[in-house]
Amino acid sequence: MPAPPVVDRFVPWLLRLAWIGVLVTGGAAIDGATATRSEAVGEVARYACLAGWVVGVVAMAVPAVTSLTAVRIVVPIAVPVAIVALFGGADGLDGVLFLLTSVLTTAIAVSAELGRTFVQASAYGEEDRHVLRPPVAYLAAAVVAWTLWAALVIAAPLLLADRRWILGALTGVGAVALAAFGWPRWHRLSGRWFVIVPIGVVVHDSLVLDETLLLRRPELAHIRLAPSDTEAADLTGPASGHAVEISTTDSVTAFLAATPKQPRGQVIHLRACLVAPSRPGRALAASAKRRLPVG
Numbered sequence: 001m002p003a004p005p006v007v008d009r010f011v012p013w014l015l016r017l018a019w020i021g022v023l024v025t026g027g028a029a030i031d032g033a034t035a036t037r038s039e040a041v042g043e044v045a046r047y048a049c050l051a052g053w054v055v056g057v058v059a060m061a062v063p064a065v066t067s068l069t070a071v072r073i074v075v076p077i078a079v080p081v082a083i084v085a086l087f088g089g090a091d092g093l094d095g096v097l098f099l100l101t102s103v104l105t106t107a108i109a110v111s112a113e114l115g116r117t118f119v120q121a122s123a124y125g126e127e128d129r130h131v132l133r134p135p136v137a138y139l140a141a142a143v144v145a146w147t148l149w150a151a152l153v154i155a156a157p158l159l160l161a162d163r164r165w166i167l168g169a170l171t172g173v174g175a176v177a178l179a180a181f182g183w184p185r186w187h188r189l190s191g192r193w194f195v196i197v198p199i200g201v202v203v204h205d206s207l208v209l210d211e212t213l214l215l216r217r218p219e220l221a222h223i224r225l226a227p228s229d230t231e232a233a234d235l236t237g238p239a240s241g242h243a244v245e246i247s248t249t250d251s252v253t254a255f256l257a258a259t260p261k262q263p264r265g266q267v268i269h270l271r272a273c274l275v276a277p278s279r280p281g282r283a284l285a286a287s288a289k290r291r292l293p294v295g
Helices: 006-033 039-061 065-087 092-109 112-121 136-161 165-191 280-289
Strands: 128-131 193-197 200-204 213-216 220-225 244-256 266-275
Touching: 006 039, 006 065, 006 092, 006 112, 039 065, 039 136, 065 092, 065 112, 065 136, 065 165, 112 128, 112 165, 128 280, 136 165, 193 280, 200 220, 213 244, 220 280, 244 280
Parallel strands: none
Antiparallel strands: 128 193, 193 200, 200 213, 220 244, 244 266
């Protein structure tokens, strides 16, 4: 397995330090926001937030593909919690500091560098994994579902603490149901990689492909940044930003995943395809280092 660069080793620790900052700034803000509420509401708010923070600590303790999904689901909840506290009665400075540290921590959690570190930690042997950017439409749907789930998670304990039993129970059930529905769909975003292996390259993407696409060294003609007039098959989702074009020496068969228009999937034959690593320049440099035909 390739040794991670210094920045990759540093980012998880930066995330953990920022998460400690969320605890410190969040405590004061939540205490201020609940000062005029009932004692039960204040206690539940504090302990619920502490429990969520501990879940975040557990998620980021050991880098892996599964824990990457957990981090990216749990850590961003701090942002809506900070907004609720800021506009719910927290001292202005405390609320702003809580919001800023929450936004900073979330930015680190969703960064390409953290994603790369976590997925590489689960790599086998000489795999060099590069996270792929998410398809725009799928990401939008995932964010909408997560936003609804986060609202239910925040509201449920507060409603129960306020003795609004029926509404609180329904909200809690909704949060659990949406988590069960959303987790496998959110987790699919963490399992999308462009992988450099000793025998060639692999496109591992269950959103776009029904079967992992392996392109062996003799089959590779070139790997480069895709030109604007490329006619390569789009395997990006589609995703935004620069794509990498992989051309082959002969026709290759790819099995596409099922879609509403193609419920049974699709088989295509291609001579070139597009993938979208989060850091295309880094993926190309790593390919060149492995003596693949870059350029």
